[in-house]
Amino acid sequence: MNLSSRQLRAFVALAQEKHFTKAAGRCHQTQPAFSALIRSLEDAAGVRLFDRTTRRVELTPEGHLFNESALRLLNDLEAVMGDIQDHVAKRKGSVAVAALPSLAAGWLPGIYARFHEQYPGVELHLHDALLVPCLDMVRLGSADIAVAAKGSDMSGLHTEPLCEDYFHLVCRDDHPLAQRDAVRLSELKGNAIIQLGKGSSIRQSLVRNAAFSSLDSFLEVDHLATVTGLVTAGLGISLLPSMTLFQFQHERIKVIPLAPRSRIKRSLYLIRRSDKSLSSAGRAFYELLLSQRGELARRNDFASAPGTIQGADTFPTFP
Amino acid sequence: MNLSSRQLRAFVALAQEKHFTKAAGRCHQTQPAFSALIRSLEDAAGVRLFDRTTRRVELTPEGHLFNESALRLLNDLEAVMGDIQDHVAKRKGSVAVAALPSLAAGWLPGIYARFHEQYPGVELHLHDALLVPCLDMVRLGSADIAVAAKGSDMSGLHTEPLCEDYFHLVCRDDHPLAQRDAVRLSELKGNAIIQLGKGSSIRQSLVRNAAFSSLDSFLEVDHLATVTGLVTAGLGISLLPSMTLFQFQHERIKVIPLAPRSRIKRSLYLIRRSDKSLSSAGRAFYELLLSQRGELARRNDFASAPGTIQGADTFPTFP
DNA sequence: CACACTTACGATATTCGTAAGGATT
DNA sequence: AATCCTTACGAATATCGTAAGTGTG
Secondary structure: OOOEHHHHHHHHHHHHHOOHHHHHHHOOOOHHHHHHHHHHHHHHHOOOOEEEOOOOEEEOHHHHHHHHHHHHHHHHHHHHHHHHHHHHOOOOOEEEEEEOHHHHHHOHHHHHHHHHHHOOOOEEEEEEOOHHHHHHHHHHOOOOEEEEOOOOOOOOEEEEEEEEEEEEEEEEOOOOOOOOOOEOHHHHOOOOEEEEOOOOHHHHHHHOOHHHHOOOEEEEEOOHHHHHHHHHOOOOEEEEEHHHHHHHOOOOEEEEEEOHHHOOEEEEEEEEEOOOOOOHHHHHHHHHHHHOHHHHHHHHHHHHOOOOOOOHHHOOOOO | OOOEHHHHHHHHHHHHHOOHHHHHHHOOOOHHHHHHHHHHHHHHHOOOOEEEOOOOEEEOHHHHHHHHHHHHHHHHHHHHHHHHHHHHOOOOOEEEEEEOHHHHHOOHHHHHHHHHHHOOOOEEEEEEOOHHHHHHHHHHOOOOEEEEOOOOOOOOEEEEEEEEEEEEEEEEOOOOOOOOOOEOHHHHOOOOEEEEOOOOHHHHHHHOOHHHHOOOEEEEEOOHHHHHHHHHOOOOEEEEEHHHHHHHOOOOEEEEEEOHHHOOEEEEEEEEEOOOOOOHHHHHHHHHHHHOHHHHHHHHHHHHOOOOOOOHHHOOOOO
């Protein structure tokens, strides 16, 4: 047994209009086609639903019975379809992103603001987490997208290159190298290096670099804000990728790019599950992130020039 | 936008099986036809509802959303259709009959018992009322069928002859005519006639008869049971149609048919609204009543022979 | 290479709209 | 005579099943 929503709509129209020709018009059909539609519904039900006396159309007892439910069924159906369409049109939905702390604090808020402005109905979730938790969240489904580096195990995940994040020297203005335009890694020998914890993707990018491993590190902290404090206090220097530099806009702190030969970078990716497609809102967010790739590269260049570092405050903020 | 229940069923099947070929089999279709059905649903929704990776079928986020409602929608729809079919099959429903008091007490209970045995799910209502209220109830819709005589205004009502109800003399065993096989109306002259009230169809059938109007009536009562008492007390005689005679099975009361030349009858009809069709259960009841026409005629004959009057107790009674 | 979904395509069913028919007021 | 629903029928559309195509493990 089959039954179409058009039959339901035809029934409801006729039950209200009590007039085949008018109801047919409301359904954008000719009257005979409409008549056949009603008959097909009656055949499916196994009873006449309307008494037609050429001059008057009335519901039969079974028609009344059906009428009590038909409108509800139709509204239910249209509510469900409408809900889907709302999600497709991104008037509803939710996107959860897991991002490395540096990105969550620096770059993403602006993206969020832009996305929220365009799709105010979409709920947004932002989890800042270290690399491994980021990947785990995507794998478990508690995040749709991760913005992070690559981990050791990328199985089941789809990665798409986002940008390269170049490391810079961060030191106090009275440091011997503070006035340089660029420094080589070898020049840092003997300096106390302030490092991030082992879970950090920044730390992991650094240890993969042979030249760096020859340097001394004596301090290990968990958060970038702590690095700011330590450097300002003159306890040491640090090497940090450009995406973090917006946090170091302190008058006594200098940021100096590494010389081309000494360049260290970490590669950042958009990461999602390879076996699960994104929701409409998720896909939109993903593509918004991708569309920012070019701008991100420019942003990194600017970061190299002292005084023109762009931070979160250059983007509109959440209300 | 159109959407069929078959699409819903296909979706639900695929969401559960997660396998096109199996789900197609469950829907009694070939796999390509099933595939097209799913695609048509996705086109209607405007999104992919399933991720098909050749080796695994999974719901997309929008598919999950739809899945939460699809089963409910389908069950709702099938419940409504099932309800209709229950009514068509007379597993559910209700019939309200308005009948003259004599019929409501005498003949109908047996019909009700038979109907209830065959269709135990159908609710039955029986209103005993005088002629005019009977017709009014049908007109107003509070009764589906009336079993009654014709009233003065039959507009909007459809009538179908049911039976002729012949009048008999009812008197006490010591009445001069008590031992006769038949009596003529003229022989009743001078007797005190016990009458029913003006609203009664029995009274109305009598007053239309010229021969009767020449007789004296001095007592008017509302209920047949009262007539029994009055006749037994020797206060008078009465003329009553055969359908009422089951109430006069008293050892001192004699029932005597009128002679052919003096025959008075009232015609009884099945009455329903002419502009409104009956429900399935109502139609079944109506036809059960009609099918009893022949038996009713026989019943009237028996009633004429003293000692073989059939009353309600010859039919099965309600549990 | 075997399994599983998609595409291609001819055949069948449905549905549509126009035109004619029948019934009621 | 006018209105309104039904029937008739050829045309357009949709759906189906078979068979070939594609892609993945």
